[in-house]
Amino acid sequence: MDVYEAVTTRRAVRGFTDRPVPGEVLERVLSGAAWAPSGSNLQPWHTYVLTGGPLAELKKRAGERLAAGDPWDEPEYEQYPPALKSPYRERRSAFGEQRYGALGIARQDMEARQRAASANWDCFGAPAALFCYIDRDLGVAQWSDVGMYLQTVMLLLRAEGLHSCTQMAWAKYRKTVAEVLSPPDELILFCGMSIGFEDVTVDYTRTGRAPLDETVTFVGD
Numbered sequence: 550m551d552v553y554e555a556v557t558t559r560r561a562v563r564g565f566t567d568r569p570v571p572g573e574v575l576e577r578v579l580s581g582a583a584w585a586p587s588g589s590n591l592q593p594w595h596t597y598v599l600t601g602g603p604l605a606e607l608k609k610r611a612g613e614r615l616a617a618g619d620p621w622d623e624p625e626y627e628q629y630p631p632a633l634k635s636p637y638r639e640r641r642s643a644f645g646e647q648r649y650g651a652l653g654i655a656r657q658d659m660e661a662r663q664r665a666a667s668a669n670w671d672c673f674g675a676p677a678a679l680f681c682y683i684d685r686d687l688g689v690a691q692w693s694d695v696g697m698y699l700q701t702v703m704l705l706l707r708a709e710g711l712h713s714c715t716q717m718a719w720a721k722y723r724k725t726v727a728e729v730l731s732p733p734d735e736l737i738l739f740c741g742m743s744i745g746f747e748d749v750t751v752d753y754t755r756t757g758r759a760p761l762d763e764t765v766t767f768v769g770d
């Protein structure tokens with residue numbers, strides 16, 4: 550698979566089979582992703598990989614919280630500005646309509662949207678997941694390094710025939726994740742990532758992108 554194919558076939562997959570992901574594949578992918586660039590080579594990511602019993606335990610605990618209607622953990626970072634301005638606001642609502650429309654959920658049906666979103670905490674059925682942390686002393690440039698690292702992980706997963714879904718949703722249950730992983734206090738959970746083989750019976754709509762001239766300006770001859 551060439552890089553363009555890896556990039557264009559990567560998408561947020563929200564339905565996985567229970568086919569296990571071999572440990573050596575995960576190790577190969579994470580060893581490869583360690584070559585992601587970072588300012589001054591700080592490599593500011595810290596990743597926990599969960600499979601088997603520990604992942605089942607995490608899903609169980611998160612499911613219990615969900616069933617109990619437990620409030621989300623207070624955020625340690627802002628996922629979106631409270632008043633999202635244009636064009637981001639429109640892109641976000643277009644995404645919501647696309648994602649939930651594909652599931653036959655009406656725009657105003659917030660309860661059904663929440664129900665669909667709750668699959669996040671079952672990792673959409675995935676048999677493997679990673680949880681990516683960053684040191685709380687680091688700043689925006691290092692958070693951007695972590696983004697590059699995560700995309701590298703996702704592309705290498707494609708090269709292995711695997712799919713993924715990055716999930717900030719896990720930050721909402723970060724204390725439950727911490728119960729299972731016991732990370733040091735200086736780390737903030739940025740996101741989880743479900744990893745596995747796609748369940749091709751699950752319907753989806755491919756998320757679109759803004760026209761190139763909305764996000765890129767070419768200056769030159």
Ligand SMILES: Cc1cc2nc3c(=O)[nH]c(=O)nc-3n(C[C@H](O)[C@H](O)[C@H](O)COP(=O)(O)O)c2cc1C
Pocket residue numbers: 559560561562563644669714715716717718719740756
């Ligand atoms: C940092 C980050 C966090 C995300 N969090 C979630 C999440 O919690 N749940 C989810 O279903 N998708 C999540 N996504 C997936 C995005 O919705 C998806 O990448 C975006 O809509 C573009 O679609 P595509 O990845 O299928 O091309 C996240 C993606 C990123 C990069």
